[in-house]
Amino acid sequence: MTQTSNPQTFSSTGRDTFVGSPRSRIDGPAKVTGLAKYAGEFAAPGLAYGYVVSSSIAKGRITAIESAEAEAVPGVLKVITHANRPRTAWRDKNFQDAVAPPGSPFRALYDDLIVFSGQPVALVVAEDFETARYAASLVRVSYAMQEPVTDLKAVRGDAYDPPTKREGIKPPPAPWGDADQAFGSAPIRVQGGYSMANEHHNPMEPHATTVVVEQDGTYTVYDKIQGVSNSHQYLVNVFGLKPDQVRVLNPYLGGGFGSGLRPQYQAFLAMLAAQELKRSVRVTLTRDQMWSFTYRGEALQTVALGAEPDGTLTTLRHDAVQGTSTFEDYQEVIVNWSGVLYRCENVALTYRIAKLDTATPGDMRAPGAVTGVFAIETAMDELAYATGQDPIALRLKNYAESDATAQGKPFGSKELKSCFRQGAERFGWAKRNPEPRSMREGRELVGWGVATGIWESMMMQSSAIATLTPDGRLTVGNSTGDIGTGTYTILTQIAADTLGLPMDAVTTKLGDTRLPEAPVAGGSWTAASSGTAVMKACRNVGEQVFKLARGLENSPLANVDFDRAVFADGRISVAGDPGRSVSLVEVMQAAGIDKVEAVEQAGPDKDFNQKYEAYTHSAIFVEVKVDEELGQVRVTRVVSAIAAGKVLNPKTARSQILGGVVMGIGSALEEESMLDHRIGRFMNHNLGEYHVPVNADIYDIDVIFVEEEDKANPLGVKGLGEIGIVGTAAAITNAVFHATGKRVRDLPITIDKLL
Incomplete structure (x- = not known):
C-alpha cells in the first residue's frame, strides 16, 4: 500500500507527523x-414517545381515521392526524431542504392524499414507547384506493427531460459527432440493455429524532442526519422559528449511505408533537418504516458501442430512464461518466425521468455512478470480447486524457493507468486465460473480471x-x-x-x-x-x-x-x-x-476549477467462483487500486474502500428491493429478506493506494467514501461472464439467471 507525500500542498506550519500515517479512529x-449516543438515545425529563402509523396503500385517499380506541389507552397523550394537526408553515418552499430535488417536497399529515406506500398517516404519542406502539395498532384507517403505477418499464415511454435541473447535478452534455450514423457503419457493434434493481440504504441505526423542549422555550434536537445544518434549516423554516431557537446535534451516526442527507419525516413529526404537547418527544422509525422513504432508484439503460476491429471506439451512446416520485423530480448523474471515461468522436448521452407512485428516490453511496458505470463497464467488457482485445488493453486504447463532457478540459491529475498496472500486477492478471469457462477449480468455474471506477473530486464551502x-x-x-x-x-x-x-x-x-x-x-x-x-x-x-x-x-x-x-x-x-x-x-x-x-x-479553488476537471479513479479486479451445478457465486478475491491524491490516514482510508467494495458485492449479487406492482409496496422490507453481504460472503479484499499528486485543494486530497463501490458490480459481472459464458445485464445476479 502506497500513499502520496505532498508537503507543498499540505500547508502545515509544522511537520507531517500524523497526516499520512495509519491511525485508529479516536471515536x-x-x-x-x-x-x-445516537439520535434515539438521548434522555430528557418527561420524554414522550411517538409511533408512526403507516399507510397500507400506495395511492388514493384517506376516507376515515378512527382513533378513539387508541386514545383511550392509559398513557396515550395524543393521536395526531391530518384532520387535527396543529397549524404550521405548510408552504412548499418552507419544506425544502439543502439537497432537495425540484418539485413539491413531501409534507407528512398535510391532507388526506396518499402518494406512496408506507406514508405516515398518524402519529400516536404516549408516555412510553411500548404504549405508543400498542395504541398505534388500534388506529383504524379507511381508504379509497387507486391503482398505483410503480413499474418503471410500464411508463418508460412517458419519460421526460427534467424541466428544472437539480442543483449540483450536471445534465448530460450536448451530443458531439453523429453517434447514430457512426454506429450504423461501425465494423464492430455492441448494444444492450442494463438495469440495476431498487436498493435501500439499510443503515444499522434507524432514523430517529429526539426533540428536547428546554426551560427557556428553545429546542435541542438530536436528529439522525448527515449534516445538522440541513435539519436546522428545515425545522426553522417549516415551523417559523428563529435560528437561535433551535439547536441540532448529531455527534454520531450509525450509518447513513445517503439516507441521512435529507431530514426524514420523523424529524418533522417529533417537532410537531413537541410543540403541540409542550414537552420533549422522541420518534424512532421501525425497520419496516425505513423502506418508506429514500432508496437507490432503478434505472433502465441502453448502451451502444461501435468500434474498429482493433477496438478503437468510433461511437458511444448511453441512454437512461430513471424513476422518480409524482411530487419531486429526482435526478442523478448516470450517463455522463461514459463520456468522461472514454475518448470517442461520436457520443450521445441522454437521461430522462418517469413518474411513479413511490417515495422520492434518494442519493445512495456514489449516486448515479454506481448505476451508470455498471452499464458502460459491462458494455466495454462485451466490446473486448467482440474485438478480441484484453479488457485492460481496450480501456487503455480508448483512454481519455481530458474531459470531453466539459469542453475538453484536462484532468488536474489522473493516475488511472497506474491503477491498472499496479492492480493487474497484484492480482496476477497476466495469468488469465481469456476464454470463457476455461478456468476451473474442482466443481467451480473460475472467472476474472476488471472494471474502471470514477467519482467526482469535490470541495465545498466550509x-x-x-x-x-x-x-x-x-x-x-x-x-x-x-x-x-x-x-x-x-x-x-x-x-x-x-x-x-x-x-x-x-x-x-x-x-x-x-x-x-x-x-x-x-x-x-x-x-x-x-x-x-x-x-x-x-x-x-x-x-x-x-x-x-x-x-x-x-x-x-x-x-x-x-x-x-x-x-x-x-x-x-x-x-x-x-x-x-x-x-x-x-x-x-x-x-x-x-x-x-x-x-x-x-x-473551492476557482482558478483551478476553471482550468481543470477533478476526479478520483480506480481499477477493480475481481475473481469469482461459480458452482456449475448450483449457480452459486462467490467473490473470492478483489483488488481495488485507488488514485485519490494524498491519503490522510491509510487505515481509515482502506476501511472506506473495504466498505464500498462490500456494498458493490451487494449490488452485484444480493441487494434487491422487490416491488409488488399490484399494490405498489416493497415486499421484502426487513433484513431477513432483503439480502446484504455478511461475513461469510466476503473473502480477500486488497486495497492499493496509487501515488498521485493533486492540487485541487491545499491538502491535495480526493474523496474516498464513494470510489470503492463504483465499478465493483461491473467487475463482478464481467468475472461471472468469464467464468460461465453467460452475460447478465440485470442486477443482482441471482442463481436463476445463471442456471
Whole structure:
C-alpha cells in the first residue's frame, strides 16, 4: 500500500507527523463500549414517545381515521392526524431542504392524499414507547384506493427531460459527432440493455429524532442526519422559528449511505408533537418504516458501442430512464461518466425521468455512478470480447486524457493507468486465460473480471473553529458529521500536525449547529472541505501565538518571520535553528490570556476549477467462483487500486474502500428491493429478506493506494467514501461472464439467471 507525500500542498506550519500515517479512529472506544449516543438515545425529563402509523396503500385517499380506541389507552397523550394537526408553515418552499430535488417536497399529515406506500398517516404519542406502539395498532384507517403505477418499464415511454435541473447535478452534455450514423457503419457493434434493481440504504441505526423542549422555550434536537445544518434549516423554516431557537446535534451516526442527507419525516413529526404537547418527544422509525422513504432508484439503460476491429471506439451512446416520485423530480448523474471515461468522436448521452407512485428516490453511496458505470463497464467488457482485445488493453486504447463532457478540459491529475498496472500486477492478471469457462477449480468455474471506477473530486464551502488554551490543549470543529468515515480522526491529525501537538492534546467536535457551518457529510468532499477549513483555522491560531511569542521579553523568536516558524512537539522553533524555541504553553501563560481562537472558511479553488476537471479513479479486479451445478457465486478475491491524491490516514482510508467494495458485492449479487406492482409496496422490507453481504460472503479484499499528486485543494486530497463501490458490480459481472459464458445485464445476479 502506497500513499502520496505532498508537503507543498499540505500547508502545515509544522511537520507531517500524523497526516499520512495509519491511525485508529479516536471515536472507536466510545462506539465499541456503548458510550457513544445516537439520535434515539438521548434522555430528557418527561420524554414522550411517538409511533408512526403507516399507510397500507400506495395511492388514493384517506376516507376515515378512527382513533378513539387508541386514545383511550392509559398513557396515550395524543393521536395526531391530518384532520387535527396543529397549524404550521405548510408552504412548499418552507419544506425544502439543502439537497432537495425540484418539485413539491413531501409534507407528512398535510391532507388526506396518499402518494406512496408506507406514508405516515398518524402519529400516536404516549408516555412510553411500548404504549405508543400498542395504541398505534388500534388506529383504524379507511381508504379509497387507486391503482398505483410503480413499474418503471410500464411508463418508460412517458419519460421526460427534467424541466428544472437539480442543483449540483450536471445534465448530460450536448451530443458531439453523429453517434447514430457512426454506429450504423461501425465494423464492430455492441448494444444492450442494463438495469440495476431498487436498493435501500439499510443503515444499522434507524432514523430517529429526539426533540428536547428546554426551560427557556428553545429546542435541542438530536436528529439522525448527515449534516445538522440541513435539519436546522428545515425545522426553522417549516415551523417559523428563529435560528437561535433551535439547536441540532448529531455527534454520531450509525450509518447513513445517503439516507441521512435529507431530514426524514420523523424529524418533522417529533417537532410537531413537541410543540403541540409542550414537552420533549422522541420518534424512532421501525425497520419496516425505513423502506418508506429514500432508496437507490432503478434505472433502465441502453448502451451502444461501435468500434474498429482493433477496438478503437468510433461511437458511444448511453441512454437512461430513471424513476422518480409524482411530487419531486429526482435526478442523478448516470450517463455522463461514459463520456468522461472514454475518448470517442461520436457520443450521445441522454437521461430522462418517469413518474411513479413511490417515495422520492434518494442519493445512495456514489449516486448515479454506481448505476451508470455498471452499464458502460459491462458494455466495454462485451466490446473486448467482440474485438478480441484484453479488457485492460481496450480501456487503455480508448483512454481519455481530458474531459470531453466539459469542453475538453484536462484532468488536474489522473493516475488511472497506474491503477491498472499496479492492480493487474497484484492480482496476477497476466495469468488469465481469456476464454470463457476455461478456468476451473474442482466443481467451480473460475472467472476474472476488471472494471474502471470514477467519482467526482469535490470541495465545498466550509468553515471551522480552532481554540488553543493555556494548558496546551487544542479544540477544533464544525457542524459536519462523522458518518462512520473517520472524520473525527483525520481532522484531529490535521490539527495536531498544523500546530505541532500530540493527537491526544486535540479535541475535535462535530455535528452541532452551534459550531461553524459546514456542508452535509456526503459526496466524498468532507476531507477536502472541512479538513482545509480546520487547517486554516489552526494556522491562524499559530500565527496569533507566534506574534505573542515574538513579543515576549528576550524572545528566542525575535525578528523571525512566520514562514520560518516550525510547530512541533508543542513548541515553536526556528527552521534550521531548533535551539531557538519556546513552548506554546509558555507563550500563553506569559501573555496572560485564556485562549487563542480563530474561525476560518475554505472553499473551492476557482482558478483551478476553471482550468481543470477533478476526479478520483480506480481499477477493480475481481475473481469469482461459480458452482456449475448450483449457480452459486462467490467473490473470492478483489483488488481495488485507488488514485485519490494524498491519503490522510491509510487505515481509515482502506476501511472506506473495504466498505464500498462490500456494498458493490451487494449490488452485484444480493441487494434487491422487490416491488409488488399490484399494490405498489416493497415486499421484502426487513433484513431477513432483503439480502446484504455478511461475513461469510466476503473473502480477500486488497486495497492499493496509487501515488498521485493533486492540487485541487491545499491538502491535495480526493474523496474516498464513494470510489470503492463504483465499478465493483461491473467487475463482478464481467468475472461471472468469464467464468460461465453467460452475460447478465440485470442486477443482482441471482442463481436463476445463471442456471
